[in-house]
Amino acid sequence: MESGEVGRLVRQIPTQYPFVLVDRILEHDERGRLVALKNVTGAEDFFVGHFPSHPVMPGVLLLEALAQAAGIWLLKTAPDPRQIEIRVVGFDETKFRRPVVPGDQLRLEVQLVHRRGDLVRFRGEVRVGEARAAEARLLLQVARLPQPAIDPGARVSPEADLQPGVRVGPFCVVGPQVRLGRGTVLESHVVVDGDTRVGDGNHFFPFSSIGLVPQDLKFRGEATRVEIGDRNVFREGTTVHRGTAGGGGVTRIGSDNLLMAQVHVAHDCLVGNHTIFANGSALSGHVEVQDHATLGGFSGVHQFCRVGTHAFMGGATITTRDVAPYSLTVGNRAHFFGINQVGLRRRGFSTEALRALRQAYRLLLALPASEALGRLEAEGPHTDEVRTVVEFVRSSRRGVVLQRRRGMRPDEGEP
Numbered sequence: 001m002e003s004g005e006v007g008r009l010v011r012q013i014p015t016q017y018p019f020v021l022v023d024r025i026l027e028h029d030e031r032g033r034l035v036a037l038k039n040v041t042g043a044e045d046f047f048v049g050h051f052p053s054h055p056v057m058p059g060v061l062l063l064e065a066l067a068q069a070a071g072i073w074l075l076k077t078a079p080d081p082r083q084i085e086i087r088v089v090g091f092d093e094t095k096f097r098r099p100v101v102p103g104d105q106l107r108l109e110v111q112l113v114h115r116r117g118d119l120v121r122f123r124g125e126v127r128v129g130e131a132r133a134a135e136a137r138l139l140l141q142v143a144r145l146p147q148p149a150i151d152p153g154a155r156v157s158p159e160a161d162l163q164p165g166v167r168v169g170p171f172c173v174v175g176p177q178v179r180l181g182r183g184t185v186l187e188s189h190v191v192v193d194g195d196t197r198v199g200d201g202n203h204f205f206p207f208s209s210i211g212l213v214p215q216d217l218k219f220r221g222e223a224t225r226v227e228i229g230d231r232n233v234f235r236e237g238t239t240v241h242r243g244t245a246g247g248g249g250v251t252r253i254g255s256d257n258l259l260m261a262q263v264h265v266a267h268d269c270l271v272g273n274h275t276i277f278a279n280g281s282a283l284s285g286h287v288e289v290q291d292h293a294t295l296g297g298f299s300g301v302h303q304f305c306r307v308g309t310h311a312f313m314g315g316a317t318i319t320t321r322d323v324a325p326y327s328l329t330v331g332n333r334a335h336f337f338g339i340n341q342v343g344l345r346r347r348g349f350s351t352e353a354l355r356a357l358r359q360a361y362r363l364l365l366a367l368p369a370s371e372a373l374g375r376l377e378a379e380g381p382h383t384d385e386v387r388t389v390v391e392f393v394r395s396s397r398r399g400v401v402l403q404r405r406r407g408m409r410p411d412e413g414e415p
Contacts, residue, residue: 021065022072022108032112034073038065042102048348057100062134063091066124069108070138074120078142082182083164087141089119094136104128110138118142145182154186163200178211181230194242195225199232199255208234214241214267216285222249229255229273237262244268247286254291278315290325294343308392310347312340321399325392326357326385334401336365349385356381360389364402369393 027035040057047055071086078084100106107127114121118141126134145164150156153170160174165183168174172186175193181200186192190204196211204210211226213219224243227250234240238259243250247268254273264282265271271283272291281295284303289295293307296315301307301323308325319334326344328337339357359381363372376390393400 020068021061022068025072026107028073028076030077032073034069034076034110036065036069036072036108036110038106038108040100040102040104040106044102045348047102048350055102057104059096059134062096062100062106062126063094063136063138064088065106065108066110066122066126066134066136067138067140070110070120070122070124070140073110073112073122074140074142083145085143085145087143089139089141091136091138094134096134098128098131098133100126100128100133104133106133113137118144148180151188175211195223196228196242197225198228199230201231202228202234203232204234205236205238205261207236208238210234210238210240211242212239214244214285216244216267218246219244219267224249224251224267226250227252229253229257231255232257232259234259235261235263238264240265241267244285260297272309281313292343292347293323302398305398306392306396309388310340310344312343319401321401322392322396324361324400324402325388327361327401329401336361336402336404353383353385356383356386357389360386361402364389364393365404369400369402 021038022036023039024037025034026037027033046058046061050056050058067088074086075081105128109127110122110124113123120140120142122138124136124138125132147164148162148166150168151170154168154172156168156174157176159176161179163180163182166180167185169186169188171188172190177195178192179197181198183200184198184202186204187206189206190208192210194211222245224245226240226242232253232255240251240253244267251265251267251269253265253271256273257271257275259277260279262280263277266283266285268286269283270288272289274292275289276294278295278297280298282300283289284301286304287301288306290307290309292310294312296313296317298315299313299317302320305319305322307313307323308327310326311323312328313323314330316332317330317334318332319329323329323334326339328340330337339354339361341354344354360376363375373390373394376386
C-alpha cells in the first residue's frame, strides 16, 4: 500500500499528524490479519518532552499504532470507506515488555478475533526485530457517518460532490465543480464555486467566499482551481480566490489553519499548515506562507513575497520583501525585531535551538548577506533551524526583511 493511501485511510480513524503512527503496510489478509511498519526516529514530536535525556516512546502511542493498523484493515475491507469512521473503544490485557527508543523499527501485527455489529475486537502485537515490545486486545467501533445535510434554503448544484457528514446551512451556494470533504460545515450565506476541492473537517462561517474568479486583470476565464486541506477554519467574510494560468493555476491552502474574519487569500497563493491569519490580514497574488507562520491583524504581504516558517508578523505590518523564518517582523514598512522567541518556546524549541538562531541572525545583520551565508555554511551553527534560514535567504528573489528599526538597540528584541 502506498504511503499516500495509508495517510488517507488513517485520517478516517480519526488520527492526524503528528500522531500518524503507520508508515507502510507489509501484509494484508482479508480474512482478518494485517502487518504494518513504523520507523521510530529521533525527530518524533513526542520525544521532546517524554524523557528527553533518555527518549522512550510512550506506551499509549504503541497502543495507538496498533489501533491505527486495525483501523486500516477495517477500512480496506469496507464496501465504501468514505461512509464510515473508525473509533477506539478500549484496550485490555495490555502488556509492555521492552522500551521503544529512537532507531527502532516497529512491526505492528493485528489479528481479527471477533465482530459483532459495529464492534470489532482484535489481538495486536508490537515487535522490534524478534523481540515483543507490547501486546494488547483492542476494541474498535465502526461508525457510519451521516449523509450530507442540506438546508432547504441552500442552492447546491446536483453535480457538486458532497462527502458524508457535510452540512450546508441556509442561503449557501455551492457550484457544480465543488468537492466538499467529510464532515465539512458551511454555516449560512457561504459561497463556494469554481473548481474547488475542500478536504475533511473544514468549517466555513457566514459570508465567506471561496473559489471565485481572481481579481487579476490578466485573467481570461481559464480553467484554474482552489485546493484546501483538512480541518481549516474560515471565519466570517474570508475570501479565497482561485489561481491564474500565469501563476501555476492553483491557490492552495494546507491543513489545520485558522483564517479569522475578513482575511483575503489572493490568486496563486500557497499557504502551508498550522498557520494563523488574524482579522483583516491579506495576501496579494503569488504569495507563499510557510508552516506555523502567524500574520497579525490588518497585516499585508506584497505579491511574490514569502513568509517563512514559524515567523510572526505583528499587527498592521506591511512587507514588500520576504519575512525570514522564525523571525518577529513588525511595522509599515516591516522591520526585523529578533526571533519569534515566545512562539518558538511555546512550540517546544530548545534553548540551544533559540541560541543558534540568535547567533545566525546576528551574523546576517552584521555582514553582507553573501559573506554571512558563507560563514554560516562553513562554521555553523549547524542546526536544522539555521540551515532553514540559510536556504530561505539564499533562495529569496525579493530580498529578506533583515533591517532593524532606526534607533533600535542592537540587543532589542533579544531575551
